[in-house]
Amino acid sequence: MTARKYSRxxxxxKEFLMTRKDHxxxxxxxxxxxxxxxxxxxxxxxxxxxxxxxxxxxxxLNVGDGTDHFDADTSPHYHFVxxxxxxxxxxxxxxxxxxxxxAAANFDGRIEGHRTYFYGTCRHCTRLHEHS
Amino acid sequence: MTARKYSRxxxxxKEFLMTRKDHxxxxxxxxxxxxxxxxxxxxxxxxxxxxxxxxxxxxxLNVGDGTDHFDADTSPHYHFVxxxxxxxxxxxxxxxxxxxxxAAANFDGRIEGHRTYFYGTCRHCTRLHEHS
DNA sequence: ATAAAAACAGTAATCATTACTATTTTCAAA
DNA sequence: TTTGAAAATAGTAATGATTACTGTTTTTAT
Numbered sequence: 496m497t498a499r500k501y502s503r504x505x506x507x508x509k510e511f512l513m514t515r516k517d518h519x520x521x522x523x524x525x526x527x528x529x530x531x532x533x534x535x536x537x538x539x540x541x542x543x544x545x546x547x548x549x550x551x552x553x554x555x556l557n558v559g560d561g562t563d564h565f566d567a568d569t570s571p572h573y574h575f576v577x578x579x580x581x582x583x584x585x586x587x588x589x590x591x592x593x594x595x596x597x598a599a600a601n602f603d604g605r606i607e608g609h610r611t612y613f614y615g616t617c618r619h620c621t622r623l624h625e626h627s
Numbered sequence: 628m629t630a631r632k633y634s635r636x637x638x639x640x641k642e643f644l645m646t647r648k649d650h651x652x653x654x655x656x657x658x659x660x661x662x663x664x665x666x667x668x669x670x671x672x673x674x675x676x677x678x679x680x681x682x683x684x685x686x687x688l689n690v691g692d693g694t695d696h697f698d699a700d701t702s703p704h705y706h707f708v709x710x711x712x713x714x715x716x717x718x719x720x721x722x723x724x725x726x727x728x729x730a731a732a733n734f735d736g737r738i739e740g741h742r743t744y745f746y747g748t749c750r751h752c753t754r755l756h757e758h759s
Numbered sequence: 760a761t762a763a764a765a766a767c768a769g770t771a772a773t774c775a776t777t778a779c780t781a782t783t784t785t786c787a788a789a
Numbered sequence: 790t791t792t793g794a795a796a797a798t799a800g801t802a803a804t805g806a807t808t809a810c811t812g813t814t815t816t817t818a819t
Contacts, residue, residue: 500784500797521775538776538799539798541777542797543797545777557689557691561774562776573730578739588730591729601720605753606745606746607747607748608746610743610744611742611743612741614742615737615738616737620736629765632817633765633816634765634815634816653807654806667768668767668768670809671766673806693806695807
C-alpha cells in the first residue's frame, strides 16, 4: 500500500544488522551505523527499523528488558536471554508450532502464532560462577 | 534478605489484582486502588508491584505492547494477547515444560524456564468482523 | 516507649520511543 | 532531462512508562 522509496540509511541499517547475530538494540545500531554515515539521526534509525519489520525484512524482539532488540534473521527460530548479562542468543531447536493447537484447544478465538523466549544463565556467566 | 514491613497500600494493590482476571497495567491498578485510598501515589503502586513480583506473589507480564501487565494468579499458565484490542486472556492448556529440554539440547548454558505468549484475534474482535 | 528500617506521597528525572517540521531525495511521468 | 508529488531525512521536541529522590509517616522489634 505504502510506496517504499529507496533510502541509503535504510540500506546501511539492514546491512549492519545482517553482520550481527547478537540482536542489537536501536541505539547500538545507531552508534554503529554512524561510522558509515555520521549524520544519521536516531529517529531515522527507529523509523527504518519499524519499516523493515513491517516489511518482514527483520524481526523485532521484546525480550522483557525494556528495550527492543532486532534480528535480521527472519527464519523461524527461538531465542535465549541471559538473566545475568542480558545477552540474546539464537537457539538451535525445531519449531514448536504444534503448541498453537494446544493453546487453541479450549480457546474461543483465533490463535495465529506465539512468541517464546527462554531464560537462564549463558555459558559465559555460568563459567564466572565456577570456583575451581 | 530485605525485611518486608506491612503496608496497607500493598495489601490494597494485591487485593484489587486478585479480583481481576484481565491482567491490568500499573496505571489501571492505580486508578482503581484510588477508590479505596485516594491519596495513594502512582510511584507507590509501581514500587509495590515490583516488590510483590519479587516475592512471587504476583507475575509481571511483558506482552509486547510497551506497558507491563500484572497477574495475581501465579500458578503456571499461558496467556493470549489479542493483536487488535490488546486484551490479555488466560489460556487453559497444560504446561509445556518439555520445550525447555528441547531448547537445552544444543545450547551451552543453563536454561531455567521460558515465557510464551500466544497472539491472534480474540472472540470479541473476531465477531466484529463477521458480516452476516 | 523508642528508634531504626521500611514505606509513603509528591515530585523530578530518566529512558526508550514517537511525533513534528522544514529541507532533501527519490522516482515515475511528462 | 526536467518536474513535482510522495517519501525520507536530520534535528529537535514531545510522549509515556517507569524509576529515583526527599522529607515525612508507619511499622515493628526491642
